[in-house]
Amino acid sequence: MTVSKQGSRTETDLVPGYDGRRVRDAIRDNVWIHFTQMAPYRDPEHRSLVLVRGEGSTVWDDEGKPYLDLLAGIYSVNAGYGRRRIAEAMMAQLELLPFVNPFGYTSVPAAVLADRLGDLAPLGGEARVFFTSGGSESVESALKLAKQYQTTRGFPHRWKTISRRVAYHGTTMGALSVNGLTGARAPFGPLVPGARHAPMSHRYRCRYRTTRCAPARPRRPSSSPGS
Secondary structure: OEEEEEOOEEEEEOOOOOOHHHHHHHHHHOOOOOOOOOHHHHOOOOOOOOEEEEEEOEEEEOOOOEEEOOOHHHHOOOOOEOOHHHHHHHHHHHHHOOOOOOOOOOOHHHHHHHHHHHHHOOOOOOOOOOOOOOHHHHHHHHHHHHHHHHHHOOOOOOOOEEEEOOOOOOOOHHHHHHOOOHHHHHHHOOOOOOEEEEOOOOOOEOOOOOOEOOOOOOOOOOOOOOO
């Protein structure tokens, strides 16, 4: 797709054989958008939002209207859109080796990134990094690692988890089980057993009395090892 700006309107040259109308037809008939009720899309007059380009923290739709992306994609474009240095680094790696099977293999970029993250981690330089493709998969992997760890230690029945109510942890089955959003969990039961949910901390008002909750005092950091 190539994009050029003409005045306040963004003109788009879509993929061969697909003009704007055909793209919208494809969205109406074939695309299943995440966290979206698709019934309104059956209406041929429904105008779906189609984003075509981004620069910095701003994205534009196919009609040239700008939007300020305050969610950074979905917390994954923190460096901003249109960063040439990032695009060139990605292109260089794609030309060299676009994919490495993580089942028993790794790559130079993965090793370098793991080394740098290890130096930043609280565990020190020997911390290991388990790479995933997104937040839900990260939570899912953490749950599996915790259960496997307890089983290896001889405690296979330690499988309960505690997470905060209203806290979001993802939408795969394990992550959804510990998800604190009841509305997100409800349609997909039965979920992974063992998930427990505790109230959120720092409430403005206590649910058990009418007076305001006293704010928690910050704990003074200790310099003694192992604290």
